[in-house]
Amino acid sequence: MTTGTDRHRDIAHCSVAGLAAGARLALPGMPIMAVFGVAFGTAAAQNGLTLSEATLMSALVFAGASQFVAAEMWTTSMTAAWVIALGLVTATVNMRFFLMSASLRPWLGTLPAWQTYPALALMTDPGWLLATQYRSRGGSDSAVFLSSGVMLWLTWIAATVPGHALGGIVTDPTRFGLDLVMPCFFVVMLVPLWRGSRAAISWLVSGAVAVLTAQLLPSWWFIMAGVIAGSVTAGVFDE
Amino acid sequence: MSEADLGLAAIVVMAITTFLIRVGGFWFMAHVPLTTRVRRMLEALPGSVVAAAVLPIAIKSGIPAVLAVSMAVLVMRASRSALAGVLIGITAAALARSAGV
Numbered sequence: 001m002t003t004g005t006d007r008h009r010d011i012a013h014c015s016v017a018g019l020a021a022g023a024r025l026a027l028p029g030m031p032i033m034a035v036f037g038v039a040f041g042t043a044a045a046q047n048g049l050t051l052s053e054a055t056l057m058s059a060l061v062f063a064g065a066s067q068f069v070a071a072e073m074w075t076t077s078m079t080a081a082w083v084i085a086l087g088l089v090t091a092t093v094n095m096r097f098f099l100m101s102a103s104l105r106p107w108l109g110t111l112p113a114w115q116t117y118p119a120l121a122l123m124t125d126p127g128w129l130l131a132t133q134y135r136s137r138g139g140s141d142s143a144v145f146l147s148s149g150v151m152l153w154l155t156w157i158a159a160t161v162p163g164h165a166l167g168g169i170v171t172d173p174t175r176f177g178l179d180l181v182m183p184c185f186f187v188v189m190l191v192p193l194w195r196g197s198r199a200a201i202s203w204l205v206s207g208a209v210a211v212l213t214a215q216l217l218p219s220w221w222f223i224m225a226g227v228i229a230g231s232v233t234a235g236v237f238d239e
Numbered sequence: 240m241s242e243a244d245l246g247l248a249a250i251v252v253m254a255i256t257t258f259l260i261r262v263g264g265f266w267f268m269a270h271v272p273l274t275t276r277v278r279r280m281l282e283a284l285p286g287s288v289v290a291a292a293v294l295p296i297a298i299k300s301g302i303p304a305v306l307a308v309s310m311a312v313l314v315m316r317a318s319r320s321a322l323a324g325v326l327i328g329i330t331a332a333a334l335a336r337s338a339g340v
Contacts, residue, residue, distance in 0.1 A: 053250065060253075061253045061257050070253060078249060083248050087256050091260065097257070101263065103281040116265065117265075178329065180332050182292075184308055184325040189289070203283070205287075226287065227287045233283070235280040
């Protein structure tokens with residue numbers, strides 16, 4: 001493990017060897033993606049999406065939380081207005097990606113766009129957390145970020161299909177704790193990023209604001225509200 | 240447009256929206272000077288995202304969820320295996336629920 005002091009020391013680059021390293025980096029994320037992908041396929045089938053619609057959505061959108069919400073809103077008598085509504089809800093749920101990709105600028109900002117934008121197009125919560133961890137260990141190869149994204153993407157698509165076919169076999173996923181797979185993965189990813197309790201003040205503010213917002217506002221606004229509050233806190237307080 | 244076409248259109252709209260958000264933050268930061276303060280704000284994002292996503296869910300789902308994330312952190316710290324952390328975390332929640340917690 002490296003410490004916080006040598007972050008940002010290495011200059012970003014992109015190598016073929018990084019593609020293999022990225023596939024390895026993605027390994028702990030792939031079972032998580034698989035479980036979540038099967039669950040999405042199931043939800044899609046139960047809400048009337050065809051297999052091709054569900055698979056296409058996984059391939060093109062590749063954003064689990066927003067896909068679940070879209071599946072719940074899905075109707076077989078789709079209207080143009082409803083298409084716009086789905087787009088707006090998707091934007092709300094996925095707004096955090098804006099801040100997540102912003103956080104990659106100090107690392108990847110010096111690279112040409114063709115090396116960064118394809119990888120950004122495949123950015124997810126688990127992929128971003130894995131890449132952030134890789135960066136905090138002193139890694140600088142953008143190919144690692146790209147190939148870990150591709151691995152998670154393929155896992156996600158591959159898991160959607162059996163999930164749709166099985167639709168409803170696992171009737172109560174909470175019984176097996178499957179609803180907590182993502183929260184557990186999130187906190188686990190945070191362990192290597194721990195930099196002492198002082199840096200965690202912003203995390204605490206983020207969590208508190210999110211809990212409060214979840215009581216007051218509908219939908220997924222609580223994540224954005226929490227993240228902005230946490231980030232601003234970190235900006236205001238000197239280390 | 241038929242209803243199947245509109246279903247396809249919905250997926251494409253979702254995809255384009257999500258793509259623009261995904262690259263938007265990175266693109267935007269090209270036009271913001273990376274001061275120490277901005278760097279600090281960006282570095283706080285991983286922890287903030289996790290806290291904001293997990294805490295409301297943990298509170299809503301109660302004791303089994305709190306048990307699951309606590310176990311996950313402890314196992315991760317001891318074993319450095321993310322997968323072991325997640326597996327033991329959700330197993331703890333499943334056991335707690337089957338015991339009626």
